[in-house]
Amino acid sequence: MPAQIGIDIATASTLLKQGKLVAVPTETVYGLAANGLDPESILGIFEAKNRPTFDPLILHVRDIPMAKTLVNGWNNTAQTLAEAFWPGPLTIILPKSDIVPDLVTAGNTTVAIRIPNHPLTQALLQLVEFPLAAPSANLFSYVSPTTAKHVADQMIDRIDYILDGGECSIGIESTILAIEGETARILRLGGLSIEAIETVLGHSPTETLHKNSNPQSPGQLEHHYAPQCRLIPLCKKGEPLLSLIQLLKNPLLTPNFGILLFSKQELNVEDTFYLTKLQEAGKNTVYILDELGDIAKAGNKLFSTLRLLDSDGCKEVYFSWAPEIGLGRAINDRLMRAST
Ligand code: TXA
Numbered sequence: 001m002p003a004q005i006g007i008d009i010a011t012a013s014t015l016l017k018q019g020k021l022v023a024v025p026t027e028t029v030y031g032l033a034a035n036g037l038d039p040e041s042i043l044g045i046f047e048a049k050n051r052p053t054f055d056p057l058i059l060h061v062r063d064i065p066m067a068k069t070l071v072n073g074w075n076n077t078a079q080t081l082a083e084a085f086w087p088g089p090l091t092i093i094l095p096k097s098d099i100v101p102d103l104v105t106a107g108n109t110t111v112a113i114r115i116p117n118h119p120l121t122q123a124l125l126q127l128v129e130f131p132l133a134a135p136s137a138n139l140f141s142y143v144s145p146t147t148a149k150h151v152a153d154q155m156i157d158r159i160d161y162i163l164d165g166g167e168c169s170i171g172i173e174s175t176i177l178a179i180e181g182e183t184a185r186i187l188r189l190g191g192l193s194i195e196a197i198e199t200v201l202g203h204s205p206t207e208t209l210h211k212n213s214n215p216q217s218p219g220q221l222e223h224h225y226a227p228q229c230r231l232i233p234l235c236k237k238g239e240p241l242l243s244l245i246q247l248l249k250n251p252l253l254t255p256n257f258g259i260l261l262f263s264k265q266e267l268n269v270e271d272t273f274y275l276t277k278l279q280e281a282g283k284n285t286v287y288i289l290d291e292l293g294d295i296a297k298a299g300n301k302l303f304s305t306l307r308l309l310d311s312d313g314c315k316e317v318y319f320s321w322a323p324e325i326g327l328g329r330a331i332n333d334r335l336m337r338a339s340t
């Protein structure tokens, strides 16, 4: 039976207690949740997503005391970060405690934890009383969902309930920090900016963002978060966008091409004129993440726009980068992986 979509947290909680799978809203992206202490339920997540079991899951908890039961070595750095940013788009990684099943951590000795910032999921966490293991609620390596409809599009026949909490307010996955002693290392750029972390820690976390296949954090595989269409950068990251006219006039351009721009302000008068003419002739589609180039708003629209490229039937999409500051870095990280 296809999953029901609704806002009934009592139903969601009953299903989770029975070992079933429930998609839940968070401020970052929708998660596909199961009882994070029950290996059989957790296995269901991997099956529903076609996710390899070497890719560990994040445990979502309701408060810091619950987080502490899942780790060994909660320390000052963890406490400082948790107090500053939870509930919120930060996942921290610490050595796991014995109650965490190996399936959650893919056999690693560490576990990833966060408190999500969404009222429905927070209420659900109060009802179930166990942590929720939840990866993003999409098929493995596809774009993460930011609405209940995105979840339904891929997962409705694979899961038991979809808790509809509206559109995710941030729209990009959490930032992941590994806490090693009292130092913090960034494993994934995400919804919390490095600048904000720096302000709280008083120094910059170290960065070892893996480009290549990294079995410890497979979300960092080079090709990930990817739509079906081919994404091609219009320029090098950090360099200004040059005129699009040469590209647009190229006779070899495929008919189903699209242009994905960070903002409208990157276009010169001639580009705008020519693109408008093309659009009027039904020849291509221009997607703009935010007209005025607001980074948070652009980030919020990124994943829904990537899904739209596929549903609109685009085959090749030329894109521009976000500025390399704040959440712009996370946007560029996702664009880079989607285009690899
Ligand atoms: O915002 C988010 O983080 C969303 C929402 C639902 O919370 N979740 C999410 O989960 O993005 P997922 O599974 O799609 O991405 C989690 C990433 C994966 O790349 C995984 O490899 C990494 O976290 N991860 C989990 N546990 C880890 C661990 N112990 N060590 C290193 N990486 C870990």
Ligand code: MG
Binding pocket: 135, 136, 144, 219
């Ligand atoms: Mg994911």
